[in-house]
Amino acid sequence: MTVRHPHGGHGESRDLAVNPVFSREPLRVPRYAMPDGEMEPSTAYQVVHDELMLDGNARQNLATFVSTWAEPEARRLMDECAEKNMIDKDEYPQTAELETRCVHMLARLWHAPDPRDAVGCSTTGSSEAAMLGGLALKRRWQERRRAEGKPTDRPNLVMGINVQVCWEKFADYFEVEARYVPMEGDRYHLTPETAVELCDENTIGVVAVLGSTFDGSYEPVAGIAAALDDLQARTGLDIPVHVDAASGGMIAPFLDPDLTWDFRLPRVASINTSGHKYGLVMPGVGWALWRDRAALPDSLVFHVNYLGGDMPTFALNFSRPGAQVVAQYYNFLRLGFDGYRRVQRTCRDVATRLAAEIARLGPFELITDGGDIPVFAFRVREDIDRFSVFDVSAALRERGWLVPAYTFPKNRTDLAVLRIVVRNGFSHDLADLLLDDLRRVLPRLDKQSEPQRDADDAGGFAHGAETKNPRRPGRG
Numbered sequence: 001m002t003v004r005h006p007h008g009g010h011g012e013s014r015d016l017a018v019n020p021v022f023s024r025e026p027l028r029v030p031r032y033a034m035p036d037g038e039m040e041p042s043t044a045y046q047v048v049h050d051e052l053m054l055d056g057n058a059r060q061n062l063a064t065f066v067s068t069w070a071e072p073e074a075r076r077l078m079d080e081c082a083e084k085n086m087i088d089k090d091e092y093p094q095t096a097e098l099e100t101r102c103v104h105m106l107a108r109l110w111h112a113p114d115p116r117d118a119v120g121c122s123t124t125g126s127s128e129a130a131m132l133g134g135l136a137l138k139r140r141w142q143e144r145r146r147a148e149g150k151p152t153d154r155p156n157l158v159m160g161i162n163v164q165v166c167w168e169k170f171a172d173y174f175e176v177e178a179r180y181v182p183m184e185g186d187r188y189h190l191t192p193e194t195a196v197e198l199c200d201e202n203t204i205g206v207v208a209v210l211g212s213t214f215d216g217s218y219e220p221v222a223g224i225a226a227a228l229d230d231l232q233a234r235t236g237l238d239i240p241v242h243v244d245a246a247s248g249g250m251i252a253p254f255l256d257p258d259l260t261w262d263f264r265l266p267r268v269a270s271i272n273t274s275g276h277k278y279g280l281v282m283p284g285v286g287w288a289l290w291r292d293r294a295a296l297p298d299s300l301v302f303h304v305n306y307l308g309g310d311m312p313t314f315a316l317n318f319s320r321p322g323a324q325v326v327a328q329y330y331n332f333l334r335l336g337f338d339g340y341r342r343v344q345r346t347c348r349d350v351a352t353r354l355a356a357e358i359a360r361l362g363p364f365e366l367i368t369d370g371g372d373i374p375v376f377a378f379r380v381r382e383d384i385d386r387f388s389v390f391d392v393s394a395a396l397r398e399r400g401w402l403v404p405a406y407t408f409p410k411n412r413t414d415l416a417v418l419r420i421v422v423r424n425g426f427s428h429d430l431a432d433l434l435l436d437d438l439r440r441v442l443p444r445l446d447k448q449s450e451p452q453r454d455a456d457d458a459g460g461f462a463h464g465a466e467t468k469n470p471r472r473p474g475r476g
Contacts (some may be wrong), residue, residue: 157204250273
């Protein structure tokens, strides 16, 4: 990856002027070159600490889905496991055991036909887990096509254009044609009818999203599966579903138990989720699960010796932290089903109340209300012409609130919204403070003669709501 200096060539000659620490003499530290010699640990700490004060307050970051709060005991366990490498199964057998327990817990939570037969693994996040799910779909399709004596050079994957950008990366990196269903009118995600229209004999699978990053809504997984059942009955095409449940996989089981979206649907082959989103772990862990061993081709699995036995592994990364896996197990153990339900219920209650209060302010119109995952999007009413969502986002940033503003993708680029993600730790009290600040800036914005900011001023923190390029073909 090419990293460009943010200030151009002039900045490379500027050194950091460091104030005396504990009566030490002032010194200068190069910003973009390694210093010639050592410095005291406390001095180095102070230099880094002071610069990091310029970061935003993570608790006020309403753009990210990633956990920004954890119990002290979870943090302590992570500190105790900071040096453990997840890949070293034989050196850290109990950490590996905790990973296995988490997989079995998730298999039961997502109604695998036989949780003991379900296979899965931890990953660095839901993006890696999604790519593993996509790879398994591609390999299963290739093996079936080869057995039938058919070509395997033009695989495609069907999904809504609202999918997280990791799916665009998957298609590009692993040479699969991405077939995006565009948004139309008030339809902001995939539907059964639009999914089936793009399927053919080269379709390796359909991705259904349980919690769209654009607006927080669930896609109708059961309806998509039923439409694919009908397609198979009519044409013989047997197309599996992967559920990208990065957020919803840790919401729906607790708050929407009657919603059928998981392994209860025979067509669902695999599911990914993010442990560091609504799994409530600090950044660095995701999970990928397959309904049974047949759903994960053995040709993708590497077998390593583990305590004299066989340990199958399937991941893109090799070395990665074990601390987050330990924290995930701690959360499962600490909260249990009822505890997760209370946490997620509080998040949804905060989201739906905050959405309703914002709608009552007058200038805004809700796109969603936080009733699926605790995420909602809202727009400036069409008859408001003095300010834009981008003006609102910039005004809230003055008080430290990071609320992303962005436009929807192709066919609805006219729709610009603000989105709020409610996570564990964002309380009713903090929601009220956000409302107070929003009420405070609206009179000032209403005095503008016209909007002062547009999409070019929005920055790059849409967090999953980036626009895809529907015309970019896979190279397969």
